Amino acid sequence: MEEEEGSASITKLLKERGYLRDEKNWLTNKGFFEIGEKILHEVMKDLTSDSFGLHETRYSGNGNVIIDTTKQFEPGDDIKFLSVPHTLLNSIQRLSKTKTQIDFPISLELDDLEEFETLEDVRVAVVYCIDLSSTMKSSLTKNGRSRIEVAKKALWSLYVLNKKFFPNDSVFVVGFASMASIVNPFDIPFLKTYDANDNFLHYTNYQAALRLAKKILQKNSAQNKRIVLITDGQPSACFVENEQQKNEIISEKPYSNFYSPDATVISKVKKERNMNLDSNPDRLVYLCYRYKKVDPKINNRTLLEAKKCIRDGIKIDTIVVSEEEELLNYVQDLEKELKGKT
Known part of the structure; x- marks a missing residue:
């Protein structure tokens, strides 16, 4: 009973001082930066x-x-x-x-x-793209934390680092799985992965992240532009733009899976996650998960999208949150192709 009263008094004090609020996302902007600075100092101390x-x-x-x-x-x-x-x-x-x-x-x-x-x-404009696919729930053996928790910690500290030391930079956040969405940076602490119950949204679509990030950066006047992918490794989805592309895949793999979210799913994601899916009713997502391998069609579409970014003067770097060598190798090969860093 005393512990509950003590917790209640601490919560009340934090609300009075402007760190907490009575909402679903209970952390205020002040609280976000206060905790973010502590995470940043912790990371800097480790490194x-x-x-x-x-x-x-x-x-x-x-x-x-x-x-x-x-x-x-x-x-x-x-x-x-x-x-x-x-x-x-x-x-x-x-x-x-x-x-x-x-x-x-x-x-x-x-x-x-x-x-x-x-x-x-x-000025510099950067888009941090965080992977919200279902594999990000997996735990790292070194510290027992899930990949998504480690990724969120990295993203939180990077955002605070940008805002404190490079205040003239433009910083954006994108969350992606089968599809991508712009994320309010102050929602970083509350991000969660998609899973198999989320209507096929739990795959990994690099192309979706890169395309949305490029769209954001094209509207920005900064001369130096960069995309930073925070992921656990390999893509398992890509866009299908037309019937010809779909038929090419079906001719090789007759039982292939394609997906496009309906209005109910889009509304649910907006309500529960505060994110608007970057969807197009005329565009499908090709889904193909292969354990520690990447489907050739997905690999090609991912690489083509990345090269479009490079042609627009956008650099691409990657932070890999994984201990699996095959996942790291894929990203390293991608970065060699794009002359980025992993």
Whole structure:
């Protein structure tokens, strides 16, 4: 009884201070950033040594805005321009040449450090695409957490990082499975995966994520544009644009599955998840899950969509949340094709 009263008083205090509210998504914007900053500091603590840090400043400089092109860090350069993701990738790639398992915290060497270049009045627009397919419910053996929880933590910290250190950037979030939807960033803590009861929405459609992200970025005036996929590996769905494409698939696989959500499903997703599916009644989704393999048609459509992004000047990077080598290998091969980073 005393514990319940204590919990009630804490909840009341947090509401009074503006962290909680009496709604389905009970975390206020203030609470979102407060927790997000703690997650960010936790991540930075895990990934950096005690003598190395990234610090926020409240003072503006001489109008220089960091863009997404990078160069090797040189002693004497301002450490505030350090690119943490690129630096970590460099360190991991170096360590992976001599070690089969990489332990945290990671030790950094001078050659690992990579910094952003700066140009006058240039902004960056980025779309983070988080995988909400059913396989993201699987647990990681290292810490027992589900892939989706780890992915949400990564996304939450990245969003806060962008807003705190690069406030001039445009940051968007897309959730995707069989289809994609724009996500309100403040809904990140409440994201959940689709499952087999969600009317075939639980597959993985990279093409849907890339297409919606490209549509968002095409409307943005930033000169530097990037898509970051946060996923556990391989696609298992793609779009079918017309009858000819559908017939080609059926001629090879007569029992193929195709899907298009009806108005009831679209309305349910909007009501329960606060997301509008990027759907088209004239467009089908081809569904084909193959354990640790990718259907050739899906692979080709995914690659074509990614190359359209590249032609539009949009870079694509990927964060893989998985311990399965086959899943990582697929994404690494994709990134080699696109000249991105995993």
